Amino acid sequence: MTRAKSPSFKSLALAVCALLALVLVEGAAATEPRAPDRQLTVMSYNVHTGIGADGKLDLGRTADAIRASGAEVIGLQEVDRHWSARSDFEDQARLLADELGMHYFFAPIYSLDPPRAGLPRREFGLAVLSEYPIIDAENHEIARLSTQTSPPRLAPAPGFPEVVVNVRGVPLHFYATHLDYRSDPGVRRIQVDDMLAIMAEDDGPKVLVGDLNAPPDAPELEPLWKPLDDAWQEADGDAGHTYPTNGPVKRIDYVLVSPDVKVEETRVLDTLASDHLPVVSELLLPGDRVGVGR
Numbered sequence: 001m002t003r004a005k006s007p008s009f010k011s012l013a014l015a016v017c018a019l020l021a022l023v024l025v026e027g028a029a030a031t032e033p034r035a036p037d038r039q040l041t042v043m044s045y046n047v048h049t050g051i052g053a054d055g056k057l058d059l060g061r062t063a064d065a066i067r068a069s070g071a072e073v074i075g076l077q078e079v080d081r082h083w084s085a086r087s088d089f090e091d092q093a094r095l096l097a098d099e100l101g102m103h104y105f106f107a108p109i110y111s112l113d114p115p116r117a118g119l120p121r122r123e124f125g126l127a128v129l130s131e132y133p134i135i136d137a138e139n140h141e142i143a144r145l146s147t148q149t150s151p152p153r154l155a156p157a158p159g160f161p162e163v164v165v166n167v168r169g170v171p172l173h174f175y176a177t178h179l180d181y182r183s184d185p186g187v188r189r190i191q192v193d194d195m196l197a198i199m200a201e202d203d204g205p206k207v208l209v210g211d212l213n214a215p216p217d218a219p220e221l222e223p224l225w226k227p228l229d230d231a232w233q234e235a236d237g238d239a240g241h242t243y244p245t246n247g248p249v250k251r252i253d254y255v256l257v258s259p260d261v262k263v264e265e266t267r268v269l270d271t272l273a274s275d276h277l278p279v280v281s282e283l284l285l286p287g288d289r290v291g292v293g294r
Contacts, residue, residue, distance in 0.1 A: 035169075035287035035288065035290040036287045037262070037284040037285060037286060037287045038167050038168050038169070038170045038284070038285040038287065039264075039282070039283070039284060039285075040072055040073065040167055040172070040282075040283045040284075040285055041069070041070050041071045041072050041073075041280060041281070041282055041283070042071060042072070042073045042074070042075075042174070042207055042209060042255060042280070042281050042283060043066065043069055043071035043073075043074040043075070043209070043255075043278050043279065043280045043281075044074075044075050044077075044176070044209030044210055044211070044253050044254060044255055044278065044279045045062075045065075045066070045074060045075070045076055045077070045253075045274065045276070045278035045279075046076075046077040046078050046178070046211045046253060046274060046275075046276035047062050047076050047077065047078055047079060047092075047273070047274050047276075048078050048274040048275045048276065049078050049079065049080045049083070049086060049087045049092065050062050050080075050087055050092060050273075050274075051086070051087075051274070051275075052245075052272045052273050052274060052275075053244070053245040053246050053272045053273075053274070053275055054272060057086070057087060057088070058273070059087075059090070059092060059095055059096065060099070061271075061272075061273040062096065062273045062274065063096055063099040063100055064273070065269065065271040065273045065274075065278060066096070066100060066129070066278075067100060068269075069269055069278065069280045070280075071280055072130070072131040072132065072167075073128070073129070073130045073131070073132065073165055073167075073172070073174055073207075074102075074128065074129040074130075075126065075127075075128055075161075075174070075175070075176030075177075075209035075210060076093070076096075076126060076127045076128070076129065076176065077126050077176065077177075077178040077210060077211045078124075078178070078211075079092050079093050079106065079124070079125060079126060079127045080092050080123075080124055081093060081094075081106060081108065081120075081121075081122075081123040081124070081125075082114070082119070082120040082121065082122055082123065083122050083123060083124050084122065091106075091120075092127075093105075093106040093127035093129075094106075096127075096129060097129055100129060101131075102129040102130055102131055103129070103130045103131075103132070103133060103134045104127055104128065104129050104130070104134075105127065105128045105134055105137040105161055105163050106123070106125065106126075106127045106161075107125050107126045107127065107128075107139040107158060107159055107160070107161030107176075108123040108124065108125035108139070108158060108159065109124055109125040109126070109144070109157060109158060109159030109178075110122075110123060110124045110125065110146070110147075110148055111123045112148070125139075125158070125159050126159055126160075126161050126176045126177070126178060126210075127161070127176075128161055128163045128174060128176055130163065130165045130174075132165045132166055132167050132168070133165065133166050134163050134164070134165055135164050135165065135166050135171070136163065136164040137161065137162070137163045137164070138161070138162050139158045139159065139160070139161050140158070140160040140161070140162060140198050141156040141157055141158050141159075141160065141194075142156065142157070142159070142160045142177075142190075142191045142194035142195055142198075143155070143156060143157075143187065143190040143191050143194055144156070144157035144159065144180070144187075144191075145180060145182070145187055154187065154190070156194075159178065160175065160176075160177055160194075160195060160198065161175065161176050162174070162175045162198070162202075167285055169290045170205065170285045170286070170287070170289050170290055171204060171289070172204070172205050172206070172207065172285060173199070173202045173204060173205070173206045173207070174206075174207050174209075175195070175198075175199065175206070175207070175208045175209070175210075176208075176209050176210050177191075177195060177208065177209075177210035177211075177212070178210055178211045178213075179191050179192075179210070179211065179212045179213045179214070180213060181213045185214065185218060185219065185220040186220075188212070188213065188214055188218075188220045188221070189219075189220035189223075192220060192221060192223050192224055193223065195208070196223060196224070196227065199227070200227070204260075204289050205257075205258055205260050205261045205285050205286060205289060206228075206257070206258040206261070207255065207256070207257050207258075207261065207283070208224075208228060208254075208255075208256040208257075209254065209255050209256070209279075210253070210254060211252060211253050211276065212252055212253070212254055213252050214252060215250065215251055215252065216230060216232075216251060216254075224256060227258070227259075228256040228257060228258060229256065229257050229258075229259060229261075229263070230254065230255075230256060231254070231255040231256065231257055231263045231266045231279075231281040231283075232251070232254070232255070232266050232279070233263065233265075233266060238268075239251060240266070240268055240279070241268070241277075242268055242276055242277040242278075242279060243275070243276050243277070244275055244276075245271075245272060245274065245275050245276065245277055248268075248277060252276075253276055253277070253278070253279050254279065255279055255280075255281040257281075257283060260286045260289075261283050261284065261285060261286070262283065262284040263281060263282070263283060264282040264283065264284060265281070265282040266279065266280065266281040266282070267279075267280055268280075
């Protein structure tokens, strides 16, 4: 019978060295300092085309409310772009961005022919303002019942902006939305499904802000609470009501975050600049996402 040869001392020594090296590498990885989380202030604001609770158009007042909040990335709803006399045919997203010194992305829901040749298109929709560079942007389609056709027909339509912003090295997917206002919840439920399908395609920290036109316990919003967290944390009897501005009784404006985003504080601001009150959240983005996706 042939005996198996015993491993040599040299072989044993090499194996021990390899094992020690592996342990040291894994230990170094475990103790490597983690990049700090990134603080970020975000806002959701239905600006009502710059028309305040007093019925007066004053986009400067809107800019003042945003500036005073300290928000760094803002999702706006009901934004006009050369739309009509109600907003002096101005490009409101550009004006706000210029006034605040921010980057911006405008996402029209409606884009109509101008009243006469040579004038810009009449557009109405949403916008995102950002102190940080916008490294990618897209105006997604979700189901909508148009207010510009009669009778309205449910069909995919734009107006769900997504931007990727570079927050001091951390890429953030930021979305803004404005869901259907009608009493029938069916359209909102389809819109929620459409948004979640779009958001599921992206990795990393995410923030969704918007006017959802429904309270948090509405059945059509329930699918949102599985992949996302509501940033509002009720305290001291404050229910976070945002509508209407004068004597608010409904919470229909939201900041929602993915589970890897920590919420430090959320508050509703008191301002007459719109018929809605803005919602502002102080967030922490995960530092371990530094450089991912850039």
